[in-house]
Amino acid sequence: MDITSDTHSQHISRQFNQELEELKTHLMAMGGLVEKQVQDAVFALLEGDSHLAEKVRDNDRQVNDLQLQIDDECTRVLARRQPAASDLRLVLAVIRATSDLERIGDEASKIARNAMLLSESNGNVRGLIEVRHISEHVRKMLRDALTAFARFDTELAMQVVREDELVDDEYGSAMRSLMTFMMEDSRSISSVLSIMWVLRALERVGDHADNLAEYVVYLVKGLDIRHSDPDTIDPQVLKKS
C-alpha cells in the first residue's frame, strides 16, 4: 500500500499529519547534524586539525539532546494519537532511527578523540588512505539511508543494505594491512592502533546506516528485514508502488 495515500485517506486530523511530518523533519535535522559530525571528525583526522576534533567532541551533546527530544515527541504522538498501521510504523521507525543516529554520533566522537591523539604524534601515520577510502564509502551510505528515509524509497534503502557487505570486506582487508605495518615497525604500534579504532568506528557507522535503511523497508512495506540476507528478499515486494 502506498504510505502517502494511506495517510491521506485515514487521517481526518490535519494536525496529526503535521505532527508526523515534524517527526520526520526533526529526524532529518538530527541526521544532518550526525553526517556533519562524521565528516568533520574524519577531516580533523586527515588534516591533523585538533581544534576541529575538539569541536566534534563538544557537539556530541547536541546529538544526544536531539535524540531525547525526538524520542519524547514520538512518545507523545503514541500516547495522544494512538496511531495504527503505517503511521505506527513511522513512529516506531523514528524511535529506532534516533538510537542509530545517536550511536553514529558516538562513533564520530571516538574518531575525533583519536584525531586528537594522532595530532600529537609526530612522524608518518600509516593507514590514512584506507581511512579516507572507507570514510567516503560509509558517508555515502549514511547520506543515501537518510535520503531513502526522507523519500520512503525502498530501492535506495536496499542499495545501502547491499553496500554494507562491501564496506565489511574493505574493512577486513584494511585491518590486515595495518597489522602488517605494526609487525614491521613496532614504533608505529600506538599510531596504527589509533587508526584501527578509527576504521572500526567507520565500519560501525556503516552498520548503523544499514540499520536505518532496514527501517525504511519496514516503515514503507511493513516488512522487518533485519537479520535477513538481502539476496533472499523478493525484489517485487520492494518495488515502489
Place this chain on the structure above:
Amino acid sequence: MDITSDTHSQHISRQFNQELEELKTHLMAMGGLVEKQVQDAVFALLEGDSHLAEKVRDNDRQVNDLQLQIDDECTRVLARRQPAASDLRLVLAVIRATSDLERIGDEASKIARNAMLLSESNGNVRGLIEVRHISEHVRKMLRDALTAFARFDTELAMQVVREDELVDDEYGSAMRSLMTFMMEDSRSISSVLSIMWVLRALERVGDHADNLAEYVVYLVKGLDIRHSDPDTIDPQVLKKS
C-alpha cells in the same frame, strides 16, 4: 455502566495485563539466552574451547529471532491496545531493550570468533587475566540490569549505571598494559589484538547493560536519564514507591 460491559472491559483489561506480562517474560527469556551467550563465549576463550565458540556463533540466530518476535508482539500491543502512561512506557522500554540485548548477542559472537582464532595460535596468550576480570564485572552488570527490569527496581538499576564508569576505567587500564606487551614482543601482536577486540566487546556489553538499566528508570519513573550524569540525579526521585 451496565454489568455486561463492565465484565467485558474487565476481561479486556485482564487479557491486556496478561499480554504485558508476556512481553516481560519473553524479554527475560531473551535476556537469559544472551547472558548464556556471553558466559559461553568468555569460557570458550579462556579454556581454548573452539567447539563451544562455534556453538555461540551458531546460537546468535536464536537471539536475532527472539528480537524480531518480541518487537512484533510489541507492535501488535501498541496497535490493538493503544496503551498509555506506564503501559506505553513498558512497551517502549521492551522495544529498546531487545535492541540492546541483540547487540550484546553480537558482541558475544565477536568474542567467540576471537576465541576460535586464538585457539589456533600456540604459545602464551597475554591479557587473559584482564578478560576474566572485566567479563565477571560486565556479566554481573548484565545480570543486575535484567533483575532490575524484572522487579522494576530503580535502585538496583542506578547501581548498574554507576558500575559502568568503573568498567570503563578498568578497560582503559587493561588496554594500556596490552599495548605495552605488543611493543615488548612483536610476535605477540596478532594474539594481543584479538584480546583487545574481546575487551572492547566486553566494554560494549557493559554499555548495553547500562542502557538496559536506564530503561528501567524510564519505565518505572517516566524519567529519561540517558546522557545524564548519574551523580546529578536526585536520589529521592528514584526511591522505591
